[in-house]
Amino acid sequence: MKKCHITFQLNGATTEVLVAPNQTLVGMLREDLGLTGTKYGCGEGDCGACTVLLDDEPVNSCLVLAAQVDGRKITTIEGLADGDRLHPLQNAFIEKGAIQCGFCTPGMILSAKALLDDNPDPTELDIRTAISGNLCRCTGYQKIVEAISHAAKDHSSPEEKS
Amino acid sequence: MNLPKFDYEAPSDLQEACEIKACYGDRAALLAGGTDLLITLQKGWLAPSRVVSLERLEELKEMAGFSAGLTIGARITAAELAESWLGTAEQVLSEAAAQVGSPLIRNRATIGGNLVSAMPAADLAPPLLALQAAVVLNRVGSERVVDLEDFFVAPGEQVMQPDEIMSEIFIPNLPEGSGGAFEKLGVRKALERSIVSVAAVVSLDGDGKTIAGARIALGAVAPTPMLAGEAADSLIGKKATAKNFAAAAKIAAGEARPRGLRTSAEYSRLMVETLTKRALQRAFAAATA
Ligand code: FES
Numbered sequence: 001m002k003k004c005h006i007t008f009q010l011n012g013a014t015t016e017v018l019v020a021p022n023q024t025l026v027g028m029l030r031e032d033l034g035l036t037g038t039k040y041g042c043g044e045g046d047c048g049a050c051t052v053l054l055d056d057e058p059v060n061s062c063l064v065l066a067a068q069v070d071g072r073k074i075t076t077i078e079g080l081a082d083g084d085r086l087h088p089l090q091n092a093f094i095e096k097g098a099i100q101c102g103f104c105t106p107g108m109i110l111s112a113k114a115l116l117d118d119n120p121d122p123t124e125l126d127i128r129t130a131i132s133g134n135l136c137r138c139t140g141y142q143k144i145v146e147a148i149s150h151a152a153k154d155h156s157s158p159e160e161k162s
Numbered sequence: 163m164n165l166p167k168f169d170y171e172a173p174s175d176l177q178e179a180c181e182i183k184a185c186y187g188d189r190a191a192l193l194a195g196g197t198d199l200l201i202t203l204q205k206g207w208l209a210p211s212r213v214v215s216l217e218r219l220e221e222l223k224e225m226a227g228f229s230a231g232l233t234i235g236a237r238i239t240a241a242e243l244a245e246s247w248l249g250t251a252e253q254v255l256s257e258a259a260a261q262v263g264s265p266l267i268r269n270r271a272t273i274g275g276n277l278v279s280a281m282p283a284a285d286l287a288p289p290l291l292a293l294q295a296a297v298v299l300n301r302v303g304s305e306r307v308v309d310l311e312d313f314f315v316a317p318g319e320q321v322m323q324p325d326e327i328m329s330e331i332f333i334p335n336l337p338e339g340s341g342g343a344f345e346k347l348g349v350r351k352a353l354e355r356s357i358v359s360v361a362a363v364v365s366l367d368g369d370g371k372t373i374a375g376a377r378i379a380l381g382a383v384a385p386t387p388m389l390a391g392e393a394a395d396s397l398i399g400k401k402a403t404a405k406n407f408a409a410a411a412k413i414a415a416g417e418a419r420p421r422g423l424r425t426s427a428e429y430s431r432l433m434v435e436t437l438t439k440r441a442l443q444r445a446f447a448a449a450t451a
């Protein structure tokens with residue numbers, strides 16, 4: 001098994017890794033790079049706990065080989081805050097009580113980020129569809145939907161706040 | 163999360179990928195979206211000596227319309243199909259693509275992978291069967307075109323040889339006044355394997371009322387995705403009325419060959435009937451839109 005030498009953008013930084021060909025993207029992030037914000041749940045694409053952005057699109061990182069991200073751009077939950085300043089979605093999740101155990105939260109927030117980057121003014125259905133690949137066993141989703149909608153409003157009308 | 167050991171290769175074009183397949187055959191597993199393959203590897207159902215990623219094959223990522231029809235590269239994702247406006251008939255494919263797995267899965271799952279995996283419930287197979295699609299299979303030095311209706315053999319099995327790679331899907335142009343629609347039954351809206359799915363395409367005569375052509379395809383009710391040929395033929399020359407659609411739907415229910423695995427065979431047939439009626443009605447509406 002020849003190791004693969006890959007270079008990719010990870011949360012804005014050029015990153016080089018020598019990775020086993022049978023390592024998954026979630027495995028590399030967590031085990032090789034120590035970024036444990038990305039969670040590992042089912043390993044089969046069903047739970048969305050492992051969601052990361054691959055070239056700005058949310059994907060299940062348990063279903064991507066690490067070697068496949070050579071030359072690509074990856075954003076994990078660790079890449080969202082700007083220093084000490086949390087991302088508006090992170091703030092909204094805290095404010096609206098959308099986090100209980102927190103296991104689904106990184107994936108939820110990344111799916112939500114991809115949605116809002118594309119569609120700053122989503123309907124409730126848009127939001128529910130966007131997070132339909134992310135399971136939460138704690139919150140019942142209501143507060144998550146509220147948090148995303150709150151973050152969207154925050155985003156789209158900054159003038160109202162000032 | 164442990165995968166078996168294998169070597170990884172990412173050829174830069176179709177030619178190189180075909181050469182690897184010529185050399186290793188079944189020992190080289192092709193990786194497109196990975197939404198099936200990685201699970202298969204993890205479960206140990208497949209133990210290839212190498213995994214060949216198609217990630218860099220840009221020629222499999224093209225979608226183009228010609229006078230004869232539309233070609234869709236095998237690596238086009240479900241998300242890309244769901245977001246594309248392909249035409250009043252071809253929207254049957256976009257509708258189905260929008261219901262594949264979840265948004266996360268749709269961003270990775272490819273049209274080629276959905277067909278090659280050959281699952282009875284594959285979401286994209288019925289629309290493509292209804293659209294009379296053909297697939298292009300490449301190997302070193304040659305390619306062949308196989309009608310999709312001759313492609314599926316059994317659950318998880320299709321006609322591809324160990325050295326072949328699917329490069330594109332071809333959908334012939336339909337006459338003006340054609341419409342398509344897809345209906346899927348599941349117990350939830352995301353991450354669901356269809357219990358029954360139906361795709362219908364109808365083409366209308368110049369009068370906008372008489373059916374000149376019809377194709378109905380069923381998913382998850384036979385060992386392979388299948389055409390309901392008699393049901394479709396029964397509509398030719400008839401008026402597009404609820405009564406005629408209902409009669410055709412009944413025939414389709416009889417043509418289905420459910421094995422009663424996930425639901426009783428009787429229920430599957432009833433649902434084929436209901437969904438076929440709906441799909442025909444909506445396909446007609448799309449044709450007249
Ligand atoms: S761990 Fe990837 S989807 Fe569950």
Ligand code: FES
Pocket residue numbers: 098099100101102103104105135136137138139
């Ligand atoms: S907060 Fe516990 S799984 Fe969502």
